[in-house]
Amino acid sequence: MSTHRTIGVLGAGEVGQAVADKAVRHGHEVLIGNSRGPRTLEALVDRLGPKARAVTAEEAAKPELVFLSVPFFAVPELTRLTTWSGKIVVDTTNQFAAAGPYRGRYDVGDLTGSEWVAGHLPGARVVKALNTLYAPFIAADPRHAEGRLVAFCAGDDADAKAAVAGLLDEFGFAALDLGGLREGGRLMQLDGALSGKHLLLQDVG
Numbered sequence: 663m664s665t666h667r668t669i670g671v672l673g674a675g676e677v678g679q680a681v682a683d684k685a686v687r688h689g690h691e692v693l694i695g696n697s698r699g700p701r702t703l704e705a706l707v708d709r710l711g712p713k714a715r716a717v718t719a720e721e722a723a724k725p726e727l728v729f730l731s732v733p734f735f736a737v738p739e740l741t742r743l744t745t746w747s748g749k750i751v752v753d754t755t756n757q758f759a760a761a762g763p764y765r766g767r768y769d770v771g772d773l774t775g776s777e778w779v780a781g782h783l784p785g786a787r788v789v790k791a792l793n794t795l796y797a798p799f800i801a802a803d804p805r806h807a808e809g810r811l812v813a814f815c816a817g818d819d820a821d822a823k824a825a826v827a828g829l830l831d832e833f834g835f836a837a838l839d840l841g842g843l844r845e846g847g848r849l850m851q852l853d854g855a856l857s858g859k860h861l862l863l864q865d866v867g
């Protein structure tokens with residue numbers, strides 16, 4: 663039995679829209695924001711229905727659980743939006759240095775992408791998830807006759823990771839814990855062994 667939440671979604675592109683759609687379909691309230699303001703999202707929230715509201719980025723950052731679906735290089739702009747301490751942040755980003763087709767990789771030194779993201783959101787309980795999947799597969803029904811689409815999760819806070827895994831399971835994915843932001847994050851990030859891998863998990867028994 664799931665608890666309906668208010669979920670913030672920062673970024674209203676392909677991934678943010680897919681997440682928002684999943685959330686409202688499962689009865690959650692969604693506050694979705696981008697950098698250009700709520701008026702640019704009116705058509706989107708009309709499509710999503712009454713459980714979705716277009717808001718400023720500051721308001722989308724307020725809920726206790728926030729999906730972060732902005733370009734990686736925009737993450738430093740999010741620090742000032744709210745007091746992040748204690749919030750669960752689902753980091754769906756991939757470490758591209760710029761928008762467009764030849765984007766290069768943003769250099770974060772020895773850190774994993776999600777460790778770097780967490781460093782910009784002081785005190786947030788960051789869980790890396792969904793970034794390994796292509797947006798159309800995040801948007802589609804993850805339940806297939808052959809099994810459920812695997813949604814890897816990595817994070818350093820066990821309770822936050824369990825909450826995110828529960829939500830992803832509710833959405834129909836098969837959440838799979840890969841450990842912390844360092845070891846799991848490295849497998850999941852751009853060029854990691856699991857980047858772009860779409861696996862189906864069949865529950866037997």
Ligand SMILES: NC(=O)c1ccc[n+]([C@@H]2O[C@H](COP(=O)([O-])OP(=O)(O)OC[C@H]3O[C@@H](n4cnc5c(N)ncnc54)[C@H](OP(=O)(O)O)[C@@H]3O)[C@@H](O)[C@H]2O)c1
Pocket residue numbers: 672673674675676677678695696697698699719730731732733734736739740754755756757758792793794795796797798
């Ligand atoms: N596309 C995929 O297949 C895919 C799959 C998995 C993960 N990812 C990753 O997930 C993230 C989102 O991907 P996407 O494809 O959805 O990107 P996208 O279509 O380019 O959308 C990005 C969204 O972020 C918003 N944004 C940019 N800067 C912002 C800021 N400072 N504050 C608030 N909102 C801001 C943009 O709004 P404005 O236009 O108003 O700036 C836009 O709504 C990226 O990090 C990407 O690498 C993508």
